[in-house]
Amino acid sequence: MSLLVVGSVAFDSVETPTASRDRVVGGSAIYCSYAASYFSDVSLVGVVGEDWPDEYTQWLRTRGIDTLGLETVPEAQTFHWKGKYHADMNDRETLELQLNVFADFDPQLPGQYRECPFVFLANGAPTLQRKVLSQVNGSRFVVADTMDIWIQNETDELKQLLHEIDGLVLNDSEAKLLTGKTNLVEAGQDVLRMGPAFVVVKKGEHGAMFFSEQETYALPAFPTDRVVDPTGAGDSFAGGMMGYLASKGEVGPEVLKAAIGYGTIVASYNVEDFSLDRMKQIEQADLVQRMERYQAMLRL
Amino acid sequence: MSLLVVGSVAFDSVETPTASRDRVVGGSAIYCSYAASYFSDVSLVGVVGEDWPDEYTQWLRTRGIDTLGLETVPEAQTFHWKGKYHADMNDRETLELQLNVFADFDPQLPGQYRECPFVFLANGAPTLQRKVLSQVNGSRFVVADTMDIWIQNETDELKQLLHEIDGLVLNDSEAKLLTGKTNLVEAGQDVLRMGPAFVVVKKGEHGAMFFSEQETYALPAFPTDRVVDPTGAGDSFAGGMMGYLASKGEVGPEVLKAAIGYGTIVASYNVEDFSLDRMKQIEQADLVQRMERYQAMLRL
Numbered sequence: 130m131s132l133l134v135v136g137s138v139a140f141d142s143v144e145t146p147t148a149s150r151d152r153v154v155g156g157s158a159i160y161c162s163y164a165a166s167y168f169s170d171v172s173l174v175g176v177v178g179e180d181w182p183d184e185y186t187q188w189l190r191t192r193g194i195d196t197l198g199l200e201t202v203p204e205a206q207t208f209h210w211k212g213k214y215h216a217d218m219n220d221r222e223t224l225e226l227q228l229n230v231f232a233d234f235d236p237q238l239p240g241q242y243r244e245c246p247f248v249f250l251a252n253g254a255p256t257l258q259r260k261v262l263s264q265v266n267g268s269r270f271v272v273a274d275t276m277d278i279w280i281q282n283e284t285d286e287l288k289q290l291l292h293e294i295d296g297l298v299l300n301d302s303e304a305k306l307l308t309g310k311t312n313l314v315e316a317g318q319d320v321l322r323m324g325p326a327f328v329v330v331k332k333g334e335h336g337a338m339f340f341s342e343q344e345t346y347a348l349p350a351f352p353t354d355r356v357v358d359p360t361g362a363g364d365s366f367a368g369g370m371m372g373y374l375a376s377k378g379e380v381g382p383e384v385l386k387a388a389i390g391y392g393t394i395v396a397s398y399n400v401e402d403f404s405l406d407r408m409k410q411i412e413q414a415d416l417v418q419r420m421e422r423y424q425a426m427l428r429l
Numbered sequence: 430m431s432l433l434v435v436g437s438v439a440f441d442s443v444e445t446p447t448a449s450r451d452r453v454v455g456g457s458a459i460y461c462s463y464a465a466s467y468f469s470d471v472s473l474v475g476v477v478g479e480d481w482p483d484e485y486t487q488w489l490r491t492r493g494i495d496t497l498g499l500e501t502v503p504e505a506q507t508f509h510w511k512g513k514y515h516a517d518m519n520d521r522e523t524l525e526l527q528l529n530v531f532a533d534f535d536p537q538l539p540g541q542y543r544e545c546p547f548v549f550l551a552n553g554a555p556t557l558q559r560k561v562l563s564q565v566n567g568s569r570f571v572v573a574d575t576m577d578i579w580i581q582n583e584t585d586e587l588k589q590l591l592h593e594i595d596g597l598v599l600n601d602s603e604a605k606l607l608t609g610k611t612n613l614v615e616a617g618q619d620v621l622r623m624g625p626a627f628v629v630v631k632k633g634e635h636g637a638m639f640f641s642e643q644e645t646y647a648l649p650a651f652p653t654d655r656v657v658d659p660t661g662a663g664d665s666f667a668g669g670m671m672g673y674l675a676s677k678g679e680v681g682p683e684v685l686k687a688a689i690g691y692g693t694i695v696a697s698y699n700v701e702d703f704s705l706d707r708m709k710q711i712e713q714a715d716l717v718q719r720m721e722r723y724q725a726m727l728r729l
Contacts, residue, residue: 217611311517313634314654334613335635336649346726349636349647354614386729426646427727429686 131170132375133269134162134368135236135261136251138175138199142211142225143360143403145218150358153404154185156208157251157274160361163405164368164395165249166192167413169375172242174198174261178206178230197239202230218356219333238264245269247375249367250294252276255286262293270380272296274367280307291324295380298329298367313338314345329370329389331363337389344382348389351397351423358403362396365408369395369416394419431470432675433542433569434462434668435561436551437531438475438499442511443660443703445518450658453704454485456508457551457574460661463705464668464695465549466492467713469675472542474498474561478506478530497539502530518656519633538564545569547675549667550594552576555586562593570680572596574667580607591624595680598629598667601638613638614645629670629689631663637689644682648689651697651723658703662696665708669695669716694719 136158142151158175165171172195179201186196211225234257243265250258250273258273265271271294279287280303287307291297297320301313308319313330317340320328327341334356336349370392377384394416401407436458442451458475465471472495479501486496511525534557543565550558550573558573565571571594579587580603587607591597597620601613608619613630617640620628627641634656636649670692677684694716701707 312654312656314652318654332635335632336647338652345652347636347649347652348727348729349649352614352638352645352647354612354618356612383729390729424729427648427729429648429683429690429724429727 130246130375130378131172132165132247132249132371133172133174133238133242133245133265134158134165134249134251134371135174135258136161136249136253136364137208137231138177138181139208139210139231140180141360141404142209143358144213144224145358146214146216148357148403150403152209155210155361155404157253157361157364159189160364160399160405161249161251161368161371162189162194163192163408164365164392164399165372165375166194167369167395167416168372168391169247171195171372172198172239172245174236174238174242176200176202176230176234176236179203181207195242198236198242200237205230212360214359218359221359236261236264246378247371248272249371250274251364251367255279255283255290259286259290259293262290270295270374272298272367272371274298274363275303277303277306288323291320294325296327296329297325298331298363298370300363301330301332304328304330317345327385331366333359333362337366337393339386339389341382346386348393348427351393351419351426353397353401355401357401357407359400360403361405362400365399366392366396368392390420390423391416394423430547430675430678431472431545432465432547432549432671433472433474433538433545433565434458434465434549434551434671435474435536435558436461436549436553436664437508438477438481439508439510439531440480441660441704442509442525443658444513444524445658446514446516448657448703450703452509455510455661455704457553457661457664459489460664460699460705461549461551461668461671462489462494463492463708464665464692464699465672465675466494467669467695467716468672468691469547471495471672472498472539472545474536474538474542476500476502476530476534476536479503481507495542498536498542500537505530512660514659518659521659536561536564546678547671548572549671550574551664551667555579555583555590559586559590559593562590570595570674572598572667572671574598574663575603577603577606588623591620594625596627596629597625598631598663598670600663601630601632604628604630617645627685631666633659633662637666637693639686639689641682646686648686648693648727651693651719651726653697653701655701657701657707659700660703661705662700665699666692666696668692690720690723691716694723
């Protein structure tokens with residue numbers, strides 16, 4: 130089945146303690162779409178400026194990503210994020226943020242996109258995420274991501290959104306911020322009570338936690354000593370998860386857990402190089418192989 | 430088979446954001462011995478002052494813990510630690526430290542202790558840990574714990590110890606401190622190269638990582654929303670692990686992984702109340718039951 134992804138498309142300039150890259154491909158919708166494309170068709174909705182090379186769009190298409198929903202605004206520039214990672218690669222600071230065309234992003238879904246059975250609302254203003262929701266068929270399976278700035282500045286709109294989606298994906302610090310709880314299990318359970326049927330809390334190098342009315346569980350990250358650039362790890366996690374769900378066409382507890390496993394595996398590849406460079410080198414078979422190692426690792 | 434445990438015996442005074450306890454039973458050797466006693470016989474080596482109630486010693490004996498090696502120093506006081514946990518229960522500060530009899534702890538192993546096939550050297554000065562090693566039969570399976578103060582102040586002695594033991598258990602921050610690495614996988618692998626056949630890195634609420642020449646893996650903590658007092662979590666983890674190994678009498682990769690699983694489970698109970706209060710309420714069957722839930726959680 131097909132997955133609709135709505136989010137940011139960006140150029141990222143990234144500094145790490147050992148290397149840096151200038152204006153490489155990034156953005157939540159790109160990481161998520163690419164990660165999902167290992168498993169399912171993807172319909173992408175985003176916006177770019179005239180500085181976005183057409184070859185990038187072509188390249189996305191070769192991955193089975195429909196780019197009809199990728200709007201180009203003439204005489205304007207693509208969203209540009211510049212950031213720097215500190216020594217332990219867990220903390221980062223934003224050095225520069227040029228929203229450019231993303232500031233006025235007003236997603237309009239092409240007709241056929243509205244029937245996508247799976248929808249991922251990548252990190253964005255809850256107002257904008259709800260605008261997308263109003264355009265899709267009501268029976269879709271919808272998962273959203275969110276971020277500290279929306280938790281702080283659009284609390285009411287976000288809380289409304291939480292009643293309209295099936296799943297929420299967010300970071301550990303965001304779950305604590307949203308609930309005021311310091312224990313992560315309590316925080317996850319509190320987010321669950323705000324509306325969604327399930328909550329996935331991302332913990333970066335420590336893996337992820339899952340919460341539903343029936344289950345609470347934690348899964349570790351796949352251990353890697355090659356963390357070159359963590360940018361997009363959370364988005365590729367979500368993309369792998371959503372792509373796998375779309376490929377299965379169902380969302381029972383076992384499929385959801387396997388989906389989180391595949392999200393973990395895609396993310397573990399993503400951090401091994403800048404931008405999508407590492408993901409470009411691998412195929413679904415690599416993911417399946419690492420997934421088998423992950424499953425063996427967790428067998429006790 | 431029998432497990433020898435050498436470490437501190439203490440009174441702990443603990444403050445958490447919601448409650449506090451004054452002079453309750455604690456110390457690395459106590460947490461470790463009690464946790465191990467679910468699985469195997471334990472021979473305890475430690476030192477207390479005349480303020481240590483004899484009923485505590487009797488109580489340890491009812492758990493199959495041999496206390497012949499628990500020395501009482503007359504006219505002296507037991508080690509007393511006073512600490513305070515901050516809001517997220519991960520950080521703590523030491524408010525007061527009275528080493529008392531522990532300052533001059535010079536462990537002398539009773540004759541029959543020297544033949545224990547499994548040995549755990551709980552956190553202590555490497556000099557002291559090596560003194561114990563010199564008293565045990567050379568073919569024993571030895572695991573040690575260590576701490577930031579020894580990494581900083583007894584580096585050479587610690588590095589010597591690392592060549593004389595089979596396994597090392599330490600915290601994530603300590604592994605980074607010992608190696609200067611910021612990536613935990615790299616840090617664990619570096620510690621491994623310092624001598625031991627395996628390294629277990631404890632990550633508190635995020636679980637543990639295992640490193641050997643053949644394997645690197647991560648296991649999550651058992652998720653609990655009831656974290657009352659984390660004191661002794663690392664020691665009960667190590668105790669559960671060592672007790673399980675001693676009960677199996679072998680240390681192959683599968684047994685080691687199950688042992689880390691049981692360490693995780695014992696620690697998850699330990700944090701549910703102050704001191705050993707929660708552990709006192711449970712039996713081996715409870716551990717087995719939670720272990721089954723943990724195994725199911727990790728099945729994907």
